[in-house]
Amino acid sequence: MTGNRKRRGDAGITVAFRAPKVAGPIVLLAAMAFASTAVAADTTASPAVVRPPAVGSAMSATAMPLSASGYEEHELFLKGQASRYRIADPMRDAEFVDAGSPYETRVLVRRPTNPKKFNGTVVVEWLNVTLDQDVDFVFGATRELLVRDGYAWIGVSAQRNGIDAMKKWNPERYETLAVDASNADPEGGELDPADPLIMAKGADVLAWDIFSQVGRLAATSSRDLLGGLQVRTVIAAAESQSTLKVSTYYNAIQPLHHVYDGYLFYDRTGTLRTDVDTKTIAVGTEIFTALMGYAPQPDTNHQRWWEINGASHFSLDEIKNYVDPFMKRDGAFRDPNGQALDLSERTAAAGACTPPTSYSRVPNGDIMKAALKSLNTWISGGTAPATAPRFVVDRQARPQYVRDANGHVLGGIKTAAVDAPISENSGIGSGPWFCGPSGYHVDFTPAQLCERYGDHGTYVERVKAIVDANVRDGVVLPEEAEKTIEEAEALNFSCGK
Template sequence: MKTSSLFSLIAAAGLVLLTACTSPPETRRAPMLDVPAARLAPISVPGTRTFGASPEDLAVAGYVEQEYSVSGVANRYAFHDLMQDAAVIDGGHAYKTRIIVRRPANAARFNGTVIVEWFNVTLGQDIDFNWATSRGHLMREGYAYVGVSAQRVGVERLKTWSAARYGDLAVVAPETTPKDPLQAGDALRWDVSDVLSWDIFSQTVKALREPGAVDALPGMKPRRIIATGESQAGRRLTQYYNAIDPLHRLVDGMVFYDAGYNTWHLLRGDNPTRLIAVGSEVHSDGRKPVADGATTRRWEVAGTSHLSLWDMQVVDAMTTRDQGLKRRDGTPAATVQDLIPGCQHYPLWSAVPMHKVLNAAFDHVKRWVDGGPPPPAGKALERGADGAMLRHDENGRTFGGIQLAEYAQPTAFNLGYRNPGPVFCRNGGHHRFYSAAELKAIYPDPEAYVRRVVETTNANLAAGYILAVDAAETIKAAQDLFTQR
């Protein structure tokens, strides 16, 4: 099939999605809590640089990166019920942290949407996994991006990394004790720890919407703000969605990347904030599928690990440069894989391109909050008889869910979650690209292979799980596979 014909099919499928009927958004309840805007100030300390700065040259894409301090006075909250509004305990707790802003250098390119990421701190430092995943799409489409250091672990690592630049940051306040202890065995203890994180995130969003003396988005007026987070950050945003967001409605939508909510991470059904949770095999296995709500969707992607090879190309470049990762014995580690010894299969990370699904999720939520059509329904991976454990064949391949062409017609052996070894091996998955000889044996008819890729890709495009530009990339790669060998 000629390239021009393929792009015609892609364009036609995309037109169907864009011209679907729209419906007005639901009426939002009036805010119950007035949130002050945080104070912003540029961070500029001679002889130092931004921790976690992009390792890629953003100027090539017409973007700039800037770092700001964020300060204010926060409340502490009590969480007495997973599905109800949080209650203010007290206020007056001063904090100072930082944000990283990546925005179009030319304000005219701004598409009106700000993605605000809650930095993940599971590895002892701030990591912007969602930026790493969807960076190309966000810059191509003119999104602005803000990463927030909301938690103590990340802030404390900043201070030890550069006392000159970050020594005056502080986000500490006494932990709270819930009236009814919730998930007492959970080490994250979202309900009692990082008590200032909720208002840090909210007040940062307010400062983007209503800038004071310092505007982090000069010449750009945000029309919609989408909160996002990966893994632990997504789980904290789950509770933000359930208990904090209903108090003030500062964000318009949310996109989670492998937040892994199950029976204790359910989403309340009366929150009009639009949300798509994109999940890998790692956080789907052992959990029963969660049904869609009026304003929520959950997509599960076959063959995907907790992080993908695409994500880690940028994350590894950043962590290798900054040398902020630490092993259990305190010695430095260059990459995340260095922290995960003892797995049966290396290298880690599935090569199935999760970013293509996450890209679509961001665009769907953007349109959805504007009153556009609801996103595609949730698509779950197949479970076994217990309704929770994923079904898989003898090679570890799973069934159902969103099946990208890169998994359905693979050019690599990919494991999403079945990498034996210590616990984090399961998160890491595995990939091994097939040799030229293997590819010829698997696909003796290259034209038939390309046809299957086109069929799978156009089906996912028509369903709304990927975007036209990513579909075109998949098909082009399939066309080039045998001609380049």
């Protein structure tokens, strides 16, 4: 039970305005300035939870066989009223503007069928909309841990891009959904800046309060939302485009309402305030540090930053084994003949990536699972997550990676995929559309493996040594280490004497 839980209980399930904690004269003056708006903000009621029309199926539903792990998935609509905020400076508390803007959105809920399996923690993911479709990249990366350890998960359609995609995909099912409101500031100008990746200016002015309301509803152990699971901890999560939104939420909204107990960021964030004491871990890959143009912040007593050597924006496992199947099923991407395309096929259709074998084999998900479990332990008063080595960056001009003689980035968390590789992996690819973020892998031939390792047994022993070190360092869990060793033992190559 965290300190934030008491504040949530005091406010019930309304989205209550809270002045920031007093940390000095400036913050005290800000709290006094906001005091006159508190009553208006408190009138925002929690959303009603309703079932969607029985027309078709849920877009972006998981293709993972949840029932085999004792889990179930539900699509639900949330209908309520949201407040608007002024975020003039994303590194300061937001200013309440007004309440009462109507919205209706959807959430996907995945939870244990048996309440006894629930571990008390709900992960609330702000769904990524860069691909003009809701995609649950955090769930995809951490899925084995979530069902193994009994987490519940909620995916939030907070942005208009995702809503518009659903309405286009199945108008009858999703016709009532709407999350937009006026972006006009009563004091002049606009309230909500453009999304830095999808450039949808003003489309998501209600998203901040929608995300608050979903988190608060989860924290109340809502029977309508979670079937009555008894919730202790609520963690916000996001990947890529969504991390930039949720890092703004962390900086500007979290200090007002203290909805979330922790934050899990997948592939970096914007700059985070260090005076917001909610525990956070951000996991980065090679591409996003390059795109952002700066290295992560220093670790603090409530923030951790991990970077994965050789990792692309999303790894081969989570795309091929998770995202591609549901995107192919939904068919939001299609070729000129109307045939459904998955993400890999859509990337290939945009033009030739160099090389054509997209996505690094470096297992982002293994690091993400360790990060989530460490964060959950940290929130509950346990040991803090490990500190991890950073990428080596040349800061003389625009930050650039320092690389070895083979062109590999120095530093970061190194897994067996990097230090006992079966392929050449890169976090950054070349070519149009998603070729760059996808990175690539080029598998070694059996002859190359023999030249590198001498024999299969030596290769396996090297993998064992690396994953054992990863486990000791706290960046890989024992279950993923065992799986990596099993995959190494199953790899079929033999070397002649």
